[in-house]
Amino acid sequence: MSELERLRAAMRATERPDTVLDLATVMREGRRLRTRRRVAGAGAATLATGLASVVVVVAVGASGPGGPAPTRHPAPVAVAPPSVGPSPLAETSLSPTPPPTMGRDVPQPKPMGQIVDSKVRHGTDRRVYYFVPVSVPGEPRVSIGLAAGRQAPDGGLNTDLLLNDVQGSDRSAGFHQIGYDEGSAGAPVPTFGYFVGPADRIIGTVDGRQVDARVARWSADKQVVIFWFDPTQLTPGERLDGIVARDGTGRRL
Known part of the structure; x- marks a missing residue:
């Protein structure tokens, strides 16, 4: 017997004049059914989201018949923001580079x-x-x-x-x-x-x-x-x- 059938049976029992209404049973079965529905609803939403993601990936990477195989893009990865402090670039010398000269270890042109x-x-x-x-x-x-x-x-x-x-x-x-x-x-x-x-x-x-x-x-x-x-x-x-x-x-x- 399903949960819904149990609830209905508990409610039908109140229709007989010789039966005492068991409110505790009715409320317990009702809460259990609502809980099941909420869990099912959340699972359905998660499944729908997953399907939508699959569709997006396929749509981005797909091409027409005979085209290249779909490209699967990796999921985005969260990156922590950089810490506050001096950038390594700031430590690099910004002095202008002097023009190169021909050292003595380089073959010199013959005068x-x-x-x-x-x-x-x-x-x-x-x-x-x-x-x-x-x-x-x-x-x-x-x-x-x-x-x-x-x-x-x-x-x-x-x-x-x-x-x-x-x-x-x-x-x-x-x-x-x-x-x-x-x-x-x-x-x-x-x-x-x-x-x-x-x-x-x-x-x-x-x-x-x-x-x-x-x-x-x-x-x-x-x-x-x-x-x-x-x-x-x-x-x-x-x-x-x-x-x-x-x-x-x-x-x-």
């Missing part, structure tokens, strides 16, 4: 022609300038670059800065690229460059002040004049406002 001694010293090393071969894709007339380096007493070279044209001809008349110190961690590089033509004097201007550069002709091509500024007269990295070249008669080229 073309003679090395020019600038008479500037960095400890036991001397500041030197020299041309090296370069290659720029699509620019067959660019084949040389001017390097600022340091030469050790044993003759070893350390290239600090290399500059070259990126288009046109590296032997065209006039000034070419000018090299400025980029704040490297090594020895400061005095401002330098080269000029193609019969120049005997190179004059730079900064803040209305004229500064003469030192000059030397390249041994491989006397039309190419290497110049650099004494770091005691022009601070390495300080930009020039203008620059001119003059021949032996003082004529501007």
